[in-house]
Amino acid sequence: MMQLAEVTGTVVATIKYEGLEGVRFLIVQPLDRDGEPDGRQVVAADAVEMAGPGELVYMVASREAALAMPVPFVPVDHAIVGIVDQVARQ
Amino acid sequence: MKLGKVMGTVVSTISHPIYDGRALLMCDLLDEKGEDAGGYLICVDAVEAGPGDTVLILDEGNGARQVVGDPSGPVRAVVVGIVDQLTVDGETIEVG
Numbered sequence: 001m002m003q004l005a006e007v008t009g010t011v012v013a014t015i016k017y018e019g020l021e022g023v024r025f026l027i028v029q030p031l032d033r034d035g036e037p038d039g040r041q042v043v044a045a046d047a048v049e050m051a052g053p054g055e056l057v058y059m060v061a062s063r064e065a066a067l068a069m070p071v072p073f074v075p076v077d078h079a080i081v082g083i084v085d086q087v088a089r090q
Numbered sequence: 091m092k093l094g095k096v097m098g099t100v101v102s103t104i105s106h107p108i109y110d111g112r113a114l115l116m117c118d119l120l121d122e123k124g125e126d127a128g129g130y131l132i133c134v135d136a137v138e139a140g141p142g143d144t145v146l147i148l149d150e151g152n153g154a155r156q157v158v159g160d161p162s163g164p165v166r167a168v169v170v171g172i173v174d175q176l177t178v179d180g181e182t183i184e185v186g
Contacts, residue, residue: 001167002132002166002167003130003132032130033129047164048105060164060165062151064164065164067163081106082102082106082109083102084102087100088101088141090097090098
């Protein structure tokens, strides 16, 4: 699944599984095609290392999320892979 | 694989390097009759599709990585075809 989301918050975790050291975790609200909230908020790893609350991002879910991280195959199921500048929709 | 309709584009400057130089399309999902099924996917374009096109979407990681040519790319959805016609239950629908 690759979809849009809005960053709503941050997560601080001191003790993390091996490979997750230094990974930033953000709370995101997945968005539907109209930019409205779609489902529950989830925690996503920030693979671009620049996203922050209030920003519109796109994320990849499932196993592909782990591939976005510096150390591949870490236990991550949502990863932010881009900060959105513009969505042009018909 | 899924059917979709390209409804727009997503522009991102700061992104994972795998997306550099690749167009991102916002595709609404369609049912087998070519009608809106609800939901959407952001897809990497592999066939130079554009807004208004009915497309074939591969939503599976291994195949998507093969298409973008990087075995470790965080990509899952790729537009791999532009659909001209659907035939379902003997009924043919021109979508091109």
